[in-house]
Amino acid sequence: MFVNLLNAADRALARLERFMLGIAVGAILLTAIIVLIGIGSREILPFRIPDDTEIIAQLMVVSIAFGLGYVTNNNAHIAIDLFYVHFGRRFQRFCDSIAVVAGLIAFVPITYWAIHDVEKLFRTGRYYAGELQFPEWPTRAIFLFGFAVLSLRLIMIFMRRVTGADLERSTDINADIAA
């Protein structure tokens, strides 16, 4: 029962991750267009985008943060498997658990503090220096959202491991992701 619930939540999260990756794709394309306009307005164009480097910096946050959950779900984080491949199956599973715990130690605190940051930036109305005076909180909220999904994904992996759900349905999940 619980495992079914977990699997349903897992699929919903995977959908969200794919959607966010789509937004990251859009952010990368938009970045290139803004770079091009920036060059153009130095040389020929009669207009320019104010604060274009600031806009690109903010798009970078989207491009990176919105891919974090997807990478984690696809086990695509960069790791060294030099020794791992020689370990026994049980020890490999132990190592996998260590990895998830390390991920939780690293990113849950960052997620937690990002909430604090968004709240504070929203309350104080802090903005970036520049012509358009962009408020800082939306970018920080995007950062928070990316890390929240990353943390949720790590918790999900942890729960599935604890309940053994990862053994039962791992192939199905991969098929779901590939779809």
Added chain:
Amino acid sequence: MDPTLVGIIGLAVALLLIALRTPIAFALGAVAITCIFIFFAFPASGGMHLQRAIKPTLTLSTGTMFELFHSYSLSAIPMFVALGHISYKAGITSDIYFAARAWLNRVPGGLAMASVIGCGGFAAISGSSLACAATMGRVAVPEMQKHGYSDALATGSVAAGGTLGSLIPPSILFILYGVFAEESISSLFIAGVIPGLLSMAGYWLVIAIWASVRPQDAASGSQTFRMSERMMALVNSWPALLIFLIIIGGIYGGIFTATEAAGVSFVVVTVISFVTKRITLKEYFEAIKETAYQTAAIFLIAGAAKIFVTFVSLTGVTNAMLVLVQSYDPSAAVLLIGIAVIYLIMGMFLDPLGILLLTLPFVLPLMEQNGYNLIWFGVIVVKLLEIGLITPPVGLNVFVINSVTEPKVPVGRIFAGVTPFFAMDLVVLGLLLAFPALSLWLT
């Protein structure tokens, strides 16, 4: 607690986690955050301040990660990654490798040598070793594999080729070093040229030896090409040449910056690919999608590594190592070797910029006291920083190549492929140390 001890234990734990296949980003982040907390909670002056330590720890970690993401100048990385993916999917790279093979098929390891030139040229222009690894990793590695090169040689040569980026001008590392050391940047640029070319020649030598000792790793074609076929192959590779010319012309002609060149080449490759009908819309979005999640993976490591730098900075490990070296009252030459070893050790874990910021405040005054030429020392430092990009356990070039190859070449095999190039780097470093004229002759 003694901060240096916390630092050393932290490094050891990070090493262990990485060996157990904890993702690099997770290992660096978890260790750094934990150790920063310990630093503030158990200060060297004594006492225990668990509650008080939370805020500085979280402020530092979260702020550092965010500031790394929120970066205009690093926006070049995803766009260069995209350039690699699109070029690959559009077959632009196949054409240029076919041409390279047509011209170089009698040279053992010719394609790897060409890759080193391409990578060195690319990195030289973009000023970023990682950008090179990102683009060429996607482009050069699969082409070499297709032509019968082993994974180790294909990835090793590209990873090493990328490290030429900062020695050959322009180079952001030289600019930063010049500002720190109050030395002429143009002299530093000039000083880097011969060491850069020497490094490249060294890599060719490695490839030549490798290909002759293990010919099966660099299968040279048995096929022969007529001159007309060769010319045709060259003509067919025009898209790649055009992109290359636009980038070079644009940067050196003062039309755009190296950062902007990434955006320009991304747009140009998109236009060429669609106009010549080499790519479908579906393949195109597939390429950007791969770009997006590799960007996330690469930047999560870079962000965690940046937090790791702040942790190392807090622990004072850098200064402790220097004090240790000095405590032996070494001769000037031994001191220099000691410092080189410190850079190599730090290069195992940290990124070039982080190392530069951590070490220069301590190292430069020391070098000055000992009467070393700071231009020459700048070349040595940049060479050492570049070596760090390919040394385990944290070798950013290697990681980037791992993340962009499909199917993935395991990190361990890339490190194995890099080893002979690393050995050559040490030889070149030795030459640069022994003969300052190699760096200073042109300045």
Added chain:
Amino acid sequence: QTAMLYADHGPNRGTRAASTQWFLSEVEARTEGRIVVDQQWAGALLGAKAMLEGIGSDVASLGTLMGSLYPGEFTGWRVGDLPIVNPNEIAGAMAMHEMMVNNESLIAEFDRQNLKYLGSYSVGPAQMICNSGPITTLEDFDGLKVRYAGEYGNILSQFGAIPVSLSVSKAYQALDTGLIDCSQAYGYLILAYKLYEVTNQYVIFDEGTLQTNAMVMNKDAFEALDAADQKILIDVGTEMTKNNAMDTRKANKAAITKLQEGVDGHSVNVSYLSDEAKVKLHAASKASVDAWIEEANANGYDGQALLDEFQMRLAKNLEIYKD
């Protein structure tokens, strides 16, 4: 004994770093070792943008803060960054410092960030380094691509300049390739970043400057000290402010001579903005000043009063620190 961390975003070389190191060692000496400071340079611990949060939450108890990065937090303090005539480093620094320690609304501004102001750093008037013919009028900027910081990008664009936003570390290469024709710069920075290697024209404006660079301290950490040590920090901060301004003025003046004579064979022509051009510049700057007054008023300050006080103190100090 109190062990503190000091964080800086820049290298531990140059005029400002020398002032900082004097400040820190003087504090250690005068408190007879009751305060010891571990220095963290070059942004290894906290970068420029991380400083406000970092010092406010006591990651480092002491650090260098650039107010221009947090325009919303330091609306009042930014009176020192306005494009008004402020040509003497020492007078400008002392005027700013006097305001920081006396003006209640500025003290409150720092209180809100959990910070204690201790002293100011000077950069001197913003000048321009170019690859161009001699520049004496504002119309000479027509069509030139100018890297800027602060308000002068917008102001010069009224005369046909094309503002380009680049970090100072990229200026060298951009000037070298011709991507930009001019970069706003302070005299000593031109030497630090070697911009004379890739330019031929130094244009002296001697107008506005950025005055919002300060040595600041975590307020809780400051208040945890006993009164005697607090006074030492305040006194040393005041002395540092003046000494740093004197050193910066000397460095900026020396830069003019050095650039003309040439460094390593690179020499640069020096031109001065004409008086007529300066009148135009003031007229063009008025919109920026007015916008700031409006912003300050909207944020609960009396903008005009702050500006008047700053100009009054500036005028008084210009009398004291005549050459």
